[in-house]
Amino acid sequence: MEEIKLGAVYSVGARILLLAQSCGEVVALMRRTMQWFLRAPLDRRNVLMQMAEMGARSFSVTSLTLLFTGMVLALQSGFSFIKVFNEPLYIGRVVGVSIIKELGPVLTALVFSGRIGAAIAAEIGTMKVTEQVDALYTLGTNPVKYLAVPRFIAAITMLPILTIYSNFIGVVGGYIVANFRFQIPGVVYWDEIYSMQISEVSHGLIKSLAFSLIIVTTACYKGFKTSGGAEGVGRATTSAVVTSMVLVLIGDYFLTALLTALHIG
């Protein structure tokens, strides 16, 4: 009995230690990435290639996701307002705030985790298990500089850009439903959208910047930690996606609380 209890204590303890160690390693990876980012000349070709790939890979899924999210938001809020006021009021306001402050950044980040986070973890993980990461060292190139830094720069620029684009698509989706389903005149809808504050828009973009950091760091970390052949690459990829999605959702709550406390948005 005692032994069983102790065993449980040990395994919980071991898990906590492992978690603490991983956190430390993540911080170390971020620090080294920052150091190389500041120190080494920018590998423009590599960064641009990464950006193009990230954009191309997430573009269609993000568009589809946000278009329908905007449409369904308009539909739901329209019917709710009809119940209360007998009239579909404020659809533009509801769609604008929900998309631009919340759903645009979060949904785009979730799609980005699934597409880009997975790709980064799989690429770096494959290079790790096939000793290509070791080969970089022996050819005088630091893997963090060569692999992590370009992906890092590309991700923190591309996710906010994609988010701006998603916001637009989401709002257009809302407009389609507001206009064709509820016969709201375009002027009314777009006026409500344009009445949004700059701070509300920045609220969403600041969050999306933070999400990009979470996703790219998690994915690079999982990639560099990969071991155990093809199976290990699979594990690293899944784990990168799941971990970054969870961190994005948790991070979203705390960031929202923080930004609101700072009166941003």
Add this chain to the structure above:
Amino acid sequence: MIRVENLFKSFRSKPVHKGVSLEVQEGEIYTIIGGSGTGKSVLLKQIVGLIRPDQGEIYVDDKRLTTLSEEELQDVQKMIGYVFQESALFDSLTIGENVAFGLRNLSDTKEPKITEIVREKLALVGLSGVEKLKPAQLSGGMKKRVGIARAMAMNPKILLYDEPTTGLDPVMSDVISNLILEVKKHSGSTAIVVTHDMKAAYEISSRICMLYEGKVLEAGTPSQIRFSNNPIVQQFISGSSEGPIPVPTIDLV
């Protein structure tokens, strides 16, 4: 040139090295033989600083690896060319870009010159016209040779070959053995070769050492090894399953 002192290394309490010591002189071709899983690749990786030893010291060109900072270690790595057992070619780059990788990143060699060096190094390993292909389009033996060309591109002072001839046909094996010899004669570089190919080992080595159970069992000139009276060495070099080395018993029902 390279000195390994009393090296210990284990992976998750599974010991691989239990006190390995060896010394490689400048200009030597030093061959390491030993059974599969005795830690030959792990030893080479410790010498380039890819794996840190648990205990013991490694000196490369009189620099003590364990005390170097990341940057100093990188300087040591710059003078070492490493041929990986599984080639480890960058599969997102073409063959030409693979071979040119070190030159582009570490030297200020100009582009036309780089193209010329790439062609020349690929020709040395018997490949031509493959610059534009991707590694996935080559056979295992071809990849291995590209790996050799890539390691040689920078004319490093030290070359570490992890099984350079495994997976090559007998003729190409001999070509590579001769190449290792030629490169040494030409540039006076030092080489460590891990191999299972005893014929090549006798031909090219200045000295041979055998790793066994985490230690250096015996080291000496090719003829000393060939005529060693250690039964384990004799069994290994003659490639027999009968003798003191534990082997799985075959028991088909």
